[in-house]
Amino acid sequence: MSENVILVTGATGVLGREVLDRVRRTGLPVRAMTRRATLPEDPGVTWVTADLQTGAGLDAAFDGVATIIHCASDTRKPKHDIPGWRHLLDAAKPAGVGHIVNISIVGVDRIPYSYYKIKVAGEQLLAESGIPWSNLRATQFPDLLNAVFGVLSKAPFVLVPSRTVCQPVDQGEVADRLVxxxxxxxxxxxxxxxxxxxxxxxxxxxxxxxxxxxxxxxLPVRVPGKAGAGFRAAGLVTRENAVGVRTWEEYLAAKATR
Structure with missing residues (x-):
């Protein structure tokens, strides 16, 4: 097995695809993980089938891996992320993985939103695992905003949280940082x-x-409770770390087609 293998979880997702492309460019051996039984033909990438939720296939997937970039998350059923974390860490330890790089979200520790609580719990599991780690929190990806607005605009009006600021950051730039x-x-x-x-x-x-x-x-609407208060208190942004380059306007000009 080659040394310095980097494995990407969530490799078919919005961020995972960008990460995979950039790892490929480094020339390092790269492995991409998916739950799909039929694997894509992808020059320069070794695809493997494994399931974080059940743990099936993880031992083989992690064999010989030096670093994991963890992009997988189940936004539809986020409660699955915690078993996924436990299975990932349980398999990574005996495999000798020396570094796990995790992507998280700005504001997860400031806004008591259910999905954010799960992201914080995942960060804590990683920090307590004994496996060396790095954790990056990023603001909102334009592709995800594009998808959300696409769904919301099917109604006669688009509901958005009132008095809430966002800070779109290009997912490709986040992928660069993760790699x-x-x-x-x-x-x-x-x-x-x-x-x-x-x-x-x-x-x-x-x-x-x-x-x-x-x-x-x-139509701006007031989100009730502590989560809404966190939104209105600018919990979703990081003013002191506005390091992204590509603007929302540039994204719209090139990408928003739905």
Missing amino acids: ELAQGAPAGRVADMGGPHIHQAADLARSWLKAVGRRRWV
């Missing part, structure tokens, strides 16, 4: 990463609608 971390020494929690500009959520929705040519009312 940089994977090639370095484990660094623990690193500086957050946000996009170059901060926008009101309502303004993001209006600009998206204009870019895709849809006429809809944008």
